[in-house]
Amino acid sequence: MMTALILICLTVLPASGSAAVLDELSSEDIFKGRMALYKKTEAVTGIPWFDLAGIDSYERGLRRARNDLPDEEGFIGIFFSPEKWTGAENPDKEDTNPLSISLFNGMGLDGDGDGLADQNNDEDVLFTFASFLASYGTDNDNIRIGLWNYYQRDKAVELITGHSKIYRHFGTLDLRKRMFPLPLQYNYSYQSTWGHSRGWGGRRMHEGTDLFAGYGTPVRSTTYGIVELKGWNKFGGWRIGIRDTNNVYHYYAHLTGFEKGVERGTIVEPGTVVGYVGSSGYGKPGTQGKFPPHLHYGMYKDNGYFEWSFDPFPSLRAWERLERQARRK
Numbered sequence: 135m136m137t138a139l140i141l142i143c144l145t146v147l148p149a150s151g152s153a154a155v156l157d158e159l160s161s162e163d164i165f166k167g168r169m170a171l172y173k174k175t176e177a178v179t180g181i182p183w184f185d186l187a188g189i190d191s192y193e194r195g196l197r198r199a200r201n202d203l204p205d206e207e208g209f210i211g212i213f214f215s216p217e218k219w220t221g222a223e224n225p226d227k228e229d230t231n232p233l234s235i236s237l238f239n240g241m242g243l244d245g246d247g248d249g250l251a252d253q254n255n256d257e258d259v260l261f262t263f264a265s266f267l268a269s270y271g272t273d274n275d276n277i278r279i280g281l282w283n284y285y286q287r288d289k290a291v292e293l294i295t296g297h298s299k300i301y302r303h304f305g306t307l308d309l310r311k312r313m314f315p316l317p318l319q320y321n322y323s324y325q326s327t328w329g330h331s332r333g334w335g336g337r338r339m340h341e342g343t344d345l346f347a348g349y350g351t352p353v354r355s356t357t358y359g360i361v362e363l364k365g366w367n368k369f370g371g372w373r374i375g376i377r378d379t380n381n382v383y384h385y386y387a388h389l390t391g392f393e394k395g396v397e398r399g400t401i402v403e404p405g406t407v408v409g410y411v412g413s414s415g416y417g418k419p420g421t422q423g424k425f426p427p428h429l430h431y432g433m434y435k436d437n438g439y440f441e442w443s444f445d446p447f448p449s450l451r452a453w454e455r456l457e458r459q460a461r462r463k
């Protein structure tokens with residue numbers, strides 16, 4: 135009787151998940167489902183769960199940033215093109231037979247032991263990617279080599295490795311929390327200025343929002359992330375770049391200085407002070423005071439080929455409001 139019940143439950147909640155099923159799940163349940171898949175695949179292939187999480191979140195980010203890739207339907211965001219999965223010469227682009235797939239040099243493998251290598255099955259997809267990596271070795275260096283051979287893109291390896299470190303550090307997939315970059319009790323003001331031709335410290339047009347505040351106002355990371363860049367830039371002055379696991383790069387410019395201990399590779403969380411508001415930039419290293427002190431905050435997304443800026447203003451407004459609400463409680 136119990137066995138029958140368990141079987142029914144398994145049938146109702148397919149491992150592969152479908153869009154309809156996912157829609158009814160809470161974020162917590164989705165994180166739980168994902169983590170279970172990572173851990174199971176780690177046990178079978180030796181590729182650590184946080185590396186699988188790093189790859190998965192990188193690919194999920196690409197899917198959301200691009201419209202030539204289908205939205206994921208299950209827990210797992212990793213995407214194999216039908217050509218890659220079934221083999222370039224395979225006439226059956228939906229082939230699920232592991233034997234014929236292998237004959238056509240497709241990558242698809244059967245991960246859940248049902249005899250099918252199904253490109254729409256989460257366990258099969260994750261197992262296939264993990265097995266490819268494991269063929270290089272399961273230690274850090276070999277995983278990097280495997281990733282490079284798969285993506286042929288240094289940036290992909292860097293982003294995935296960064297994501298993995300973040301997941302490993304926090305030990306959870308739930309990294310949704312966000313914070314406003316300036317402490318709310320300080321005086322500050324900002325307006326929607328993204329895309330304006332005039333501004334200080336954007337890369338080309340004004341790629342960000344300027345938050346005016348006094349010298350020395352703490353600048354906090356808005357997200358969980360890893361410090362990817364720190365140093366001087368002619369326009370941005372002292373600036374820092376933080377990459378989150380949600381395919382967003384956060385850029386903080388014109389700082390008067392950095393917080394001690396914040397270096398390239400440092401893992402941060404929402405609220406971690408990374409530097410202080412200043413007016414650095416527009417000259418040789420150390421130049422200050424060519425404009426009023428403010429934080430230039432930019433947000434960028436990657437689509438697998440290049441990065442582009444999007445307007446941070448709506449996010450800033452939302453984070454500010456959420457934080458105010460949380461403080462009132």
Ligand SMILES: [Zn+2]
Pocket residue numbers: 333334335336340342343344429430431
């Ligand atoms: Zn600016």
